[in-house]
Amino acid sequence: MxxxxxxxxxxxxxxxxxxxxxxxxxxxxxxxxxxxxxxxxxxxxxxxxxxxxxxxxxxxxxxxxxxxxxxxxxxxxxxxxxxxxxxxxxxxxxxxxxxxxxxxxxxxxxxxxxxxxxxxxxxxxxxxxxxxxxxxxxxxxxxxxxxxPDNRAGAKQVGDVLAKAVGPAGKVVILEGNPGADNALQRKNGFNDTIAESKLNLLDSKTAHWETDEAYTVFGNMLTAHPDIQGVMASNDSMALGAIKVIQERKAAVKVVTIDNIPAVKPYLQSGPVLATLDQFxxxxxxxxxxxxxxxxxxxxxxxxxxxxxxxxxxxx
Missing domain, CATH: 3.40.50.2300 (Response regulator)
Known part of the structure; x- marks a missing residue:
């Protein structure tokens, strides 16, 4: 890339x-x-x-x-x-x-x-x-x-799309961005706002430092530990791509929401498993x-x- x-x-x-x-x-x-x-x-x-x-x-x-x-x-x-x-x-x-x-x-x-x-x-x-x-x-x-942009508000907006799809008590995980970056914190906060408001069940939340390969490993481990995961809140599209690869390989019924609207993620909006991404222009x-x-x-x-x-x-x- x-x-x-x-x-x-x-x-x-x-x-x-x-x-x-x-x-x-x-x-x-x-x-x-x-x-x-x-x-x-x-x-x-x-x-x-x-x-x-x-x-x-x-x-x-x-x-x-x-x-x-x-x-x-x-x-x-x-x-x-x-x-x-x-x-x-x-x-x-x-x-x-x-x-x-x-x-x-x-x-x-x-x-x-x-x-x-x-x-x-x-x-x-x-x-x-x-x-x-x-x-x-x-x-x-x-x-x-x-x-x-307002990263917290934006993350909640895409998080709400996932909450509607999985329903109350839906089992979700968060892929966090780089811990030293403010937008990573605000996006995590926005996802947590959705989780609290929609009464979702957060199974795990870990950083993959914005990177696709790391997200592939991190989410793979999450899915092994929690095979009943229903949704992923990815803090950027690069990490979403790593999660998507795991979902496809394991044929898992997991939905994804994410942030950035990069070209590489758009095909997965049409065919799944991505429900929504946030364009921050x-x-x-x-x-x-x-x-x-x-x-x-x-x-x-x-x-x-x-x-x-x-x-x-x-x-x-």
Missing amino acids: RTRTVFAAVLAAAATVTLSACGQEQTTAGPATATGGKPTVCLIMKSLANEYFQQMQTGAKAHVDQLGTLSLQAAGIQNETDVDGQIALVDKCITQGVQAIVIAPADSKALVQSVVKADKAGIKVVNIDVALDPDALKAAGVEVPLVG GSEQAGDGIDVAMKLIGGQSVTGWQKTRMTVVTAGS
């Missing part, structure tokens, strides 16, 4: 693509300093092996092409837990002297010091997708606007984050949480 696509440069004479041990980077401009008077924005995502962030990168590039007012450098890490790699990418953007960084942090606390470092260097920072830890930011005296999030970054560069004040749209996707929608 690790695909590195070289985009044609629109905002500069040539594009450069580099791959380092700490992350995958794709640049749609030349030098990181402002090109032709245009500011440079770094977009730092999580794993580009995840189709969600591939879509985010594509959407960001298209948005920047349409604006024509900035140069974009887009980078992602090798896997969802490569926190050190993401820190290195932030450091690189700081060293290059970019005007803004838009970041979807792999870990909500571990990236705070990198954000503080960027702020002290005079670089504007916008947080997208996964919220940075607000208490850590406050303790550091740094305010960073958040552009992203990652490509739009990146564009919205870049717009906020440009406002900050221009001297405008943007604070707080700028909520982005989301919608439940089912076979009939």
Whole structure:
């Protein structure tokens, strides 16, 4: 799934693509300093092996092409837990002297010091997708606007679809995201809101760190321990794909709800076992984050949480 696509440069004479041990980077401009008077924005995502962030990168590039007012450098890490790699990418953007960084942090606390470092260097920072830890930011005296969806509310929305299908006392499990990421916590909370409200029976809840292969193992063990599982609440589509593989291999009657609406999960909405996924419009999030970054560069004040749209996707929608 690790695909590195070289985009044609629109905002500069040539594009450069580099791959380092700490992350995958794709640049749609030349030098990181402002090109032709245009500011440079770094977009730092999580794993580009995840189709969600591939879509985010594509959407960001298209948005920047349409604006024509900035140069974009887009980078992602090798896997969802490569926190050190993401820190290195932030450091690189700081060293290059970019005007803004838009970041979807792999870990909500571990990236705070990198954000503080960027702020002290005079670089504007916008947080997208996964919220940075607000208490850590406050303790550091740094305010960073958040552009992203309400993960807890979204998880409850797809959780409610599963609850309706399995009924009260339905036996379910949760595949959690990376424990250090705020969106993983909020999605788990949203699923638990459904469980409490609909009186479902939670048999197990474990992390698979957003990864398909790990989810295959984790859910396989869950199903061995609890062969009567009726439903899976997966915190992202990548983990749902791992669970689906187990379900198909064992011919288990288990329903799945999930989050991200990546292309790979769509066939399973039509044929099963996926009942619903949540589209959080990652490509739009990146564009919205870049717009906020440009406002900050221009001297405008943007604070707080700028909520982005989301919608439940089912076979009939």
